[in-house]
Amino acid sequence: MKNLFLPLAICMFLANISCQKENKVNPPKPFGPLPSSEQLAWYEMEMNAFIHFTINTFTDKEWGFGDESPELFNPTSFDADQWMETLEQAGFKGVILTAKHHDGFALWPSAYTEHSIKNSPFQSGNGDIVKSVSESATEHGLKFGVYLSPWDRNRSDYGEPSYVEYYRNQLRELFTGYGPIFEMWFDGANGGDGYYGGSNEKRTIDRRNYYDWPTTLKMVDSMQPKVLFFSDAGPDLRWVGNERGIGGKTHWNTITPDTLFAGKSGIENLLQHGTPGGTHWIPAEVNVSIRPGWFYHKAEDSLVRTPENLFQRYLTSVGRGSTLLLNIPPDTRGLFHENDVKALKGFRKILDSVFQYDMAKSSTVMASTYRGDDFRFSPINLIDENDETYWTTDDGVTSASFEIELDTERKLNYLLLQEYIQLGQRVAAFDIYTWQNNQWKKLGSETTIGYKRIVPLNGIKTSKIKIEISEALACPLISNVGLY
Numbered sequence: 001m002k003n004l005f006l007p008l009a010i011c012m013f014l015a016n017i018s019c020q021k022e023n024k025v026n027p028p029k030p031f032g033p034l035p036s037s038e039q040l041a042w043y044e045m046e047m048n049a050f051i052h053f054t055i056n057t058f059t060d061k062e063w064g065f066g067d068e069s070p071e072l073f074n075p076t077s078f079d080a081d082q083w084m085e086t087l088e089q090a091g092f093k094g095v096i097l098t099a100k101h102h103d104g105f106a107l108w109p110s111a112y113t114e115h116s117i118k119n120s121p122f123q124s125g126n127g128d129i130v131k132s133v134s135e136s137a138t139e140h141g142l143k144f145g146v147y148l149s150p151w152d153r154n155r156s157d158y159g160e161p162s163y164v165e166y167y168r169n170q171l172r173e174l175f176t177g178y179g180p181i182f183e184m185w186f187d188g189a190n191g192g193d194g195y196y197g198g199s200n201e202k203r204t205i206d207r208r209n210y211y212d213w214p215t216t217l218k219m220v221d222s223m224q225p226k227v228l229f230f231s232d233a234g235p236d237l238r239w240v241g242n243e244r245g246i247g248g249k250t251h252w253n254t255i256t257p258d259t260l261f262a263g264k265s266g267i268e269n270l271l272q273h274g275t276p277g278g279t280h281w282i283p284a285e286v287n288v289s290i291r292p293g294w295f296y297h298k299a300e301d302s303l304v305r306t307p308e309n310l311f312q313r314y315l316t317s318v319g320r321g322s323t324l325l326l327n328i329p330p331d332t333r334g335l336f337h338e339n340d341v342k343a344l345k346g347f348r349k350i351l352d353s354v355f356q357y358d359m360a361k362s363s364t365v366m367a368s369t370y371r372g373d374d375f376r377f378s379p380i381n382l383i384d385e386n387d388e389t390y391w392t393t394d395d396g397v398t399s400a401s402f403e404i405e406l407d408t409e410r411k412l413n414y415l416l417l418q419e420y421i422q423l424g425q426r427v428a429a430f431d432i433y434t435w436q437n438n439q440w441k442k443l444g445s446e447t448t449i450g451y452k453r454i455v456p457l458n459g460i461k462t463s464k465i466k467i468e469i470s471e472a473l474a475c476p477l478i479s480n481v482g483l484y
C-alpha cells in the first residue's frame, strides 16, 4: 500500500508543488464514448420532478380518450409557486411538465388546435400553464423541461403525415416561447384506440418510421441545441425499462442504440443495464410516480409513497448512477396535495440526515498503486472534495485497491463512490472489505460505479474499509469516496 497518512492540507500543498515541478506521466486517454457537457450537468441535477397535469386530473383517468371537452379543465386555486417552492425545498433541480398528454389537450394556448386551455374556463381562457410553470421554475432556480405526447387521441389526422407537421408546429411553439428547455421527454406509449376527431377507432402506426424522429430532433436542436432528448432509445437519455423507480445495480451508461427503438418489446433488461463497450453514451433515467398513478386521483390520497420509500427510490436511482425523475401530480385545485408535500418534506429530512457528515473526508487514505507515482493521481484525490481530480492507475492496470482508515471504529451506513466519467465509464466489478478482528473481511461484491454509486453498508462497525476493483475496461478513475 502506498501510504498517505499526511494531513489533507499538507498533501494539497505537496500536490501543488509537484504540479509546479514536472508532470511525470500523462493523464489516461479517454476510453469509449463520453458524456456531453449537457449530460454531465444532468447527472449533477440528481433529482427532477415530473408533473402530470391535464384534463385527466378532472376526469379521474390515466389516459384520456381524446373526446373530453376543454370545459372540464378548471383548477380553482392553481399556484405554480406552491409546486416550485415545494420542489426547491425538497432539493429538486428541474421540472418536466406534461404540456400535452395522450388525450391531446394542450396546456398552453396553441395556435394549431382548439383542443387547448384557451377554450377552458381556467382564467377565462387566458391561462397558460406552460408559461406559469416555466416562469416559476426559473424564479425558484429549477430548470424547465417538457413532455409532449407523440400519440394524440384527439387529432383526426393522427397516423397521417399532416399530424407529424402538427406535432412539429407544437414543438416549435414550446421551444421558441418558453425560455430554455433542458429536457424533452418523448413518450413511446401508444395504445391504438382513440377519439381521433370523432372516428372512435383503433389506429396503428409504423412505430419506427412514422414520426421521422431524425428530422424532428434536428429541428428542435436548431432552436435549442442544449436540450437533452429522452426516449426509449435516447439519443441523450434512455428509459430505464420500468416505471417502478429501479435503476440497474449494473448500470452501463453505454449502449448500442441500433438494437433499440421506441415500443420494441423485450428490451427492458437491456435498457436497465446497458452494455459495456456500447457505441453511445446514453444514461438511463429513472422515472416513477409518488402515487400509484401518474395523474391525481382522490382515491390515491392515502397511497402516497412514504419518505422512507422515496429515500429507497433515491438509492435505486441516483445511488445507481442515474437521476430520479419523480412524478408529483397536482390535484383538481391545481395544488400539490398536502400528503405529497408532507412526504417530500420527510424525504428531504432523511437525505439531509443520512448525508450530513462524510467520515471519509477526515480519514486517511492509501492505495495499492497510483499512476506513475505521480501525486496528481494519488488516492488523496478520493477525499479532496474536488470533482476534477481522481485516483488512477497506470495504463493496463485494471485491478487495484484503496483503503480508508477512520479515526476510530465507526458505524457505517453507506459507501458512496464516483467515477471520473469525463474520461469514460470503466469499472465493471469491485469488492468491499471491512476490518474485523484484525483482518479484512469481505462484505460484498458489486459491479459498476459510473457517475455515482451508493452502497448500503447496513450499519457495520469498523475502523477501516477497503475497495478492491477487480475488473475494469481500462485503468479505473475514481474521483470521490464518501462514508456515511
Ligand code: FUL
Pocket: 062, 187, 188, 189, 287, 294
Ligand atoms: C407512459 C404514459 O403512458 C403514462 O401515462 C405516463 O405519461 C408515463 C410517464 O409514460 O408511457
